[in-house]
Amino acid sequence: MNVASFSRDEAAVTLNVAEAFLARLHGVRRNGSGWMALCPAHEDRHPSLSIHVHKGKILLRCFAGCSIAAICAATGIGMRDLFSDHSSPNEPLAIYSYVDEVGALLFQVLRYPGKKFKQRRPYGPGGWIWNLGAVRRVLYRLPEVAKAKSVLIVEGEKDCDTATAMNLVATCNPHGAGKWRTEYSESLRGKHVAIIADADEPGRRHARDVAASLFGIAASLKALELSDAKDLSEWAATGGTRERLLDLIDQATDWKPSATQPSTAEGMGGMRFWMRSRNSSGASSLFLNPNRRSRLPGSHIRTPWALRIPRHT
Numbered sequence: 620m621n622v623a624s625f626s627r628d629e630a631a632v633t634l635n636v637a638e639a640f641l642a643r644l645h646g647v648r649r650n651g652s653g654w655m656a657l658c659p660a661h662e663d664r665h666p667s668l669s670i671h672v673h674k675g676k677i678l679l680r681c682f683a684g685c686s687i688a689a690i691c692a693a694t695g696i697g698m699r700d701l702f703s704d705h706s707s708p709n710e711p712l713a714i715y716s717y718v719d720e721v722g723a724l725l726f727q728v729l730r731y732p733g734k735k736f737k738q739r740r741p742y743g744p745g746g747w748i749w750n751l752g753a754v755r756r757v758l759y760r761l762p763e764v765a766k767a768k769s770v771l772i773v774e775g776e777k778d779c780d781t782a783t784a785m786n787l788v789a790t791c792n793p794h795g796a797g798k799w800r801t802e803y804s805e806s807l808r809g810k811h812v813a814i815i816a817d818a819d820e821p822g823r824r825h826a827r828d829v830a831a832s833l834f835g836i837a838a839s840l841k842a843l844e845l846s847d848a849k850d851l852s853e854w855a856a857t858g859g860t861r862e863r864l865l866d867l868i869d870q871a872t873d874w875k876p877s878a879t880q881p882s883t884a885e886g887m888g889g890m891r892f893w894m895r896s897r898n899s900s901g902a903s904s905l906f907l908n909p910n911r912r913s914r915l916p917g918s919h920i921r922t923p924w925a926l927r928i929p930r931h932t
């Protein structure tokens with residue numbers, strides 16, 4: 620992608636916007652320096668929408684002739700979202716609301732250009748206090764998490780929204796890597812959990828911390844890292860699909876603390892645990908709609924990147 624001609628921040632913002640846009644499309648695949656996808660504005664069978672990022676703008680062209688306005692309307696984004704030039708440092712790119720079990724607002728995380736974040740909590744009618752104080756900290760999308768049997772854990776709200784677009788229930792803790800709290804694990808008690816680690820050291824460490832906190836609390840527990848992408852949003856934006864993700868989760872072995880998982884001689888205790896959690900494996904129930912599942916034949920081949928996280932600690 621040719622983004623060398625403008626600043627890193629601008630490039631990062633544009634790529635974030637591009638990823639968010641691509642995540643809303645279907646049939647996305649790389650094409651030279653950009654992407655092709657099914658055009659959402661017409662009945663498209665063969666990808667005819669071309670997407671490029673150029674000088675801080677997302678350039679769209681439907682070869683069937685759909686207007687930019689029609690494409691934006693069909694994807695649910697505003698025309699101005701295509702131009703990251705317009706995002707001022709004082710204007711949030713996204714506002715993420717954290718709510719309690721019944722949907723009452725507890726606090727918000729605001730995302731600004733340059734991966735900067737601010738937090739605020741409601742105060743009186745229409746007012747805000749710009750810190751979290753002693754407000755109850757909860758997982759993102761708590762009501763959905765509470766109802767779900769299987770939950771994906773990712774590192775940030777943007778990835779949660781990407782997962783939601785893939786029809787999966789996902790959550791994260793506020794404040795990012797290294798900020799998991801023991802009480803968050805209680806919200807996941809008895810659920811099937813798959814952790815998608817960001818592909819960097821803080822991300823892997825965070826995934827390990829979260830897994831360790833959930834061990835014995837979650838009904839089953841997996842942790843994996845996606846290949847050739849720093850996180851779920853980038854992976855989805857470059858062609859990763861829901862079906863592929865669920866296959867990868869299926870293929871990953873159950874996470875165990877390394878101390879109880881000798882890599883050479885597996886003890887009977889470990890084996891029993893493995894069998895039990897395989898039998899109750901909830902990877903398939905990650906689907907909100909199990910009928911939409913398509914299984915690759917012979918998909919039990921272990922992928923090289925799957926489940927490296929706990930092994931090397």
Ligand SMILES: [Zn+2]
Pocket residue numbers: 658659660661663681682683684685
């Ligand atoms: Zn079109």
